[in-house]
Amino acid sequence: MRHILSLLLENEAGALSRVAGLFSARGYNIESLTVAPTEDPTLSRMTIVTSGSEEVIEQITKQLNKLIDVVKVFDLNEGNYIERELMLVKVRAEGKDREELKRTADIFRGRIIDVTDRTYTIELTGPRDKLDAFLDAIDRSQILETVRTGASGIGRGEWVLRV
Amino acid sequence: MRLTGAEITIQCLQEEGVEFVFGYPGGAVLYIYDALFNQDKVKHILVRHEQAALHAADAYARASGRTGVALVTSGPGVTNAVTGIATAYMDSIPMVIISGQVPTPAIGLDAFQEVDTVGITRPCVKHNFLVKHVDELASTIKKAFYVAASGRPGPVLVDIPKDVSQHIAEFVYPKSVSMRSYNPVTKGHSGQIKKAVQMLMEARRPMIYVGGGVILGNAAEQLTKLVRDLGFPCTNTLMGLGAYPGTDPQFVGMLGMHGTYEANLAMQHCDVLLAVGARFDDRVIGNPQHFFSENRRIIHVDIDPSSISKRVRVDVPIVGNVADVLEEMQKLVNAATARPDATALKDWWKQIGEWRGRDCLRYDRTSNLIKPQYVIEKLYEVTGGDAIVTSDVGQHQMWAAQYYKFDKPRRWLNSGGLGTMGFGLPAAMGAQMAFPEATVACVTGEASIQMCIQELSTCKQYHLPVKIVNLNNRYLGMVRQWQQILHGNRYSESYMDALPDFVKLAESYGHVGVRIENPADVEPALREAFALKDRVVFMDFMTDQTENVFPMVKAGQGLTEMLLGAEDL
DSSP states (O other), rough: OOEEEEEEEEEEHHHHHHHHHHHHHHHHHOOOOEEEOSSSEEEEEEEEEEEOOHHHHHHHHHHHHTTEEEEEEEEEGGEEEEEEEEEEEEOOOOOTHHHHHHHHHHTTTOOEEEEEESSEEEEEEOOOOHHHHHHSSGGGGGGGEEHHHOEEEEEEETTOOOO | OOOHHHHHHHHHHTTOOOOOEEEEGGGHHHHHHHHHOOOOSEEEEESSSSSHHHHHHHHHHHHHHOOOEEEEEEEEHHHHHHHHHHHHHHOOOOOEEEEOOGGGGGTTTOTOOOOOHHHHHHGGEEEEEOOOSGGGGGHHHHHHHHHHHHHSSOOOEEEHHHHHHHEEOOOOSSSOOTTOOOOOOOOOOOOHHHHHHHHHHHOEEEEEEEHHHHHHHOOOOHHHHHHHHTTOOOOOTTTTTTTTOOOOOOOEEHHHHHHHTHHHHHHOSSSSSEEEEEOOHHHBOOOOHHTTOOOEEEEEESSSGGTSSSSSSOOOOEEEEEEHHHHHHHHHHOOSSSSOHHHHHHHHHHHHHHTTOOOOOOSSSOOSBBBBHHHHHHHHHTTTTEEEEEOOSSHHHHHHHSSSOOOOOSSSEOOSOOOOTOOHHHHHHHHHHHHHTTTTEEOOOEEGGGSSSGGGHHHHHHTOOOOEEEEEOOOOOOHHHHHHHHSTTTTTTBBSSSSSOOHHHHHTOOOOEEEEHHHHHHHHHHHHHHHHHHOOEEEEEEBTTOOOOEEEEETTSBBTTTTGGGGGG
């Protein structure tokens, strides 16, 4: 099953490689990983999307907690959460396709952020499924380039992950 | 007090009460060696290869319970040390490794003797640090010692660039450490402990399975009392030998791939299993599916949550320091009115007695060749069972584990997790440094010993009178055994032609060498050797080339699917 893990870790050189190294060394799946400093510059927040049986996810959580630089680990799947990913897509947009692409982007609440007479660059945010659906909705041959950030996640409601 | 980084490093070691540093100098650590030269509190032991520095520091830690310290230079100094670091990591040994690094402005420019030390060692250390500024040096070393020895222990590396060791800072050694990201649990959960004791009292076929965690956690005494009070059978893992006394009637021997018949069967057929400081690894329980073909309830006590339910699902997990948890269990056992069913327990012991009756460690005592098992039995007798025994890896290691009865913890030092050939001799040095008066024996084979044989020179320099028991079968014995049993007798590259004359070799290093070729000479040779208190004696026993280690559970098979002897092949 797909799980989203939220981590707080020391914002120190090498912390990212410890986490990434753990996943490769122990053969855990990793779908995406995002990391950036928080409002407290000594802390980074990381979101890891992974998959595995309950036993494997439990081991991943324990192994992450064992890393000295990791302050807290939380499996967002244990409660309600919001997941967002940012995608930038550059598409071939010529002739009658220009209007159709604009319409599709609007339907997905995307924004066109760069335009040339032959291309659009579209910005989209949402959960993974929505971004996948957008790519499925347009003609694949029109896609020139896609850039995705991987998911960031946060718990719903009053619940917060902090030190 | 304003000091250079090098002086700060040595001051920190003094503050930590470090007696010995095992190391090897080089360009990047010259300032640190200069600072060592100007003091006499911390003694440096100059090894002949960095791998040996790590093993010696590691065994010093295993034998004494104190944190071992090694010092190596950048580049090849570190890469040579990696095997030793990984060895300590797999067996959870508290160590601090100080490594030199090229000066900070040169990092990343492929400088001479530069290697990404933090990157290379990351998967085999508990933690590591690159010190980028001299102001952070003292607090980093303080953290390193704290992390290495607390929680589940392990090696911690501090990488110090050459310019950092040269720069000057005000030296203040922190009194304490607080890390928001590292707070190891010590006390076990009381509710869980209560549940565990209740489960033990309900047991009809109980079993206690004890690993190296009990030795590392200094809990052998608490464990022994609890096991005796309960009257349950107890087995030790390879790493746990000595945690429960090897000569005690409740001890059913080591378990696992080369464990005793009775230990493996009791492990499989018990109805309540108490695992303490052990991790159900592949060499211990064999095939996990087979292990689960019998129903049993499992209580698992360990300081590392990630060791629990890793390979085997347990019913009552208890995370905590084993000594504390065992003490709390003892209190509940003392206060309990319920006791395990005496008739059921009697029947269980009767069953175990029948299994014991197989006498799985018997071997041919009439052979006119030297049987390796016989050498270990005699070693046990001659040393009164009171030696610190180190070993390398292979058949000799298993025979030492099976036939030397360890009654006390920290007397059996071997590379259990990583299985590092070359560990034995430098480990013997480290143990002898920790206990100069102790009898230290290194049980080895002609293949393993050659992996760190250069350390005979270190033994000479520091007058370390270790005794080397070389079980010489002219084969990579364990490889040969697997090739015989699993690969149709195809002995691919497991025969060693052109061995050195070990007697002359020992003599050339200034030691005593002796070759033993007849069973009748085994005991006299051992007696003579151990009587030479102040000399290294290299005993080269020419043993039966075809002897195999039994019992044996083939890799991937179930714990009870044992080969008991040549007749089972």
